[in-house]
Amino acid sequence: MIFRQFFDHESSTYTYLIAERMGGEALLIDPVKSNVDQYMHSIGEMEMKLVLAVDTHIHADHVTGLGDLRHATGCASAMGEMSNTECVSIHFKEGDKLKVDNLRLDVLYTPGHTDDSYSFVLPDRVLTGDTLLIRGTGRTDFQNGDPADQYDSLFDKLLRLPDKTLVYPAHDYNGMTVSTIQEEKLFNPRLQVANKQAYVELMNGLQLDNPRLMDVAVPANRNCGLKSAA
Numbered sequence: 001m002i003f004r005q006f007f008d009h010e011s012s013t014y015t016y017l018i019a020e021r022m023g024g025e026a027l028l029i030d031p032v033k034s035n036v037d038q039y040m041h042s043i044g045e046m047e048m049k050l051v052l053a054v055d056t057h058i059h060a061d062h063v064t065g066l067g068d069l070r071h072a073t074g075c076a077s078a079m080g081e082m083s084n085t086e087c088v089s090i091h092f093k094e095g096d097k098l099k100v101d102n103l104r105l106d107v108l109y110t111p112g113h114t115d116d117s118y119s120f121v122l123p124d125r126v127l128t129g130d131t132l133l134i135r136g137t138g139r140t141d142f143q144n145g146d147p148a149d150q151y152d153s154l155f156d157k158l159l160r161l162p163d164k165t166l167v168y169p170a171h172d173y174n175g176m177t178v179s180t181i182q183e184e185k186l187f188n189p190r191l192q193v194a195n196k197q198a199y200v201e202l203m204n205g206l207q208l209d210n211p212r213l214m215d216v217a218v219p220a221n222r223n224c225g226l227k228s229a230a
């Protein structure tokens with residue numbers, strides 16, 4: 001499998017390029033609009049065909065590259081059925097599979113950071129979006145976020161994956177690139193709570209500034225990062 005992690009320095013976003021092999025089909029997860037040329041260069045170098053570009057959720061901190069990639073390559077674009085956007089060609093839901101050649105990514109619905117947050121599971125790894133971060137979890141204070149839902153997504157879904165499962169988040173602010181489910185169970189301070197109520201109180205007690213680009217990014221991303229026709 002080809003699995004490449006790109007980093008956007010402005011928003012600390014990770015983008016993932018996934019393919020079964022060089023010369024085959026490729027999938028991008030959480031592409032950033034300003035880095036589309038970089039992804040296209042890598043895809044071109046490996047003579048791959050981009051077939052699908054996906055966002056784990058509507059992002060508030062960067063503008064998505066979904067629309068530009070679709071224009072450039074004719075790839076399909078996808079967000080979850082809860083994203084409430086008409087700009088994508090595919091809406092996935094829990095239980096669906098994203099296909100790229102013979103690879104299959106299982107879709108998990110993991111709300112809480114937002115109500116349209118999804119994770120994608122491969123046999124040895126999981127892409128957790130902003131639901132589970134390395135030694136952290138995604139904030140739950142806007143875009144219909146809900147700490148109780150996030151607790152359920154974490155403890156009833158993601159943390160039930162095998163301990164050795166590699167964890168690849170959509171962001172990291174401390175230079176970390178990958179973790180495992182076991183490491184996060186043991187060392188993630190947000191997960192050391194006695195119960196759901198304690199998690200809700202922990203998350204509701206956070207005092208966080210809004211993302212700098214939020215007012216621009218959220219409406220843009222509802223239109224796949226393209227200017228609306230209106």
Ligand SMILES: [Fe+2]
Nearest residue numbers: 058059060130
């Ligand atoms: Fe997010």
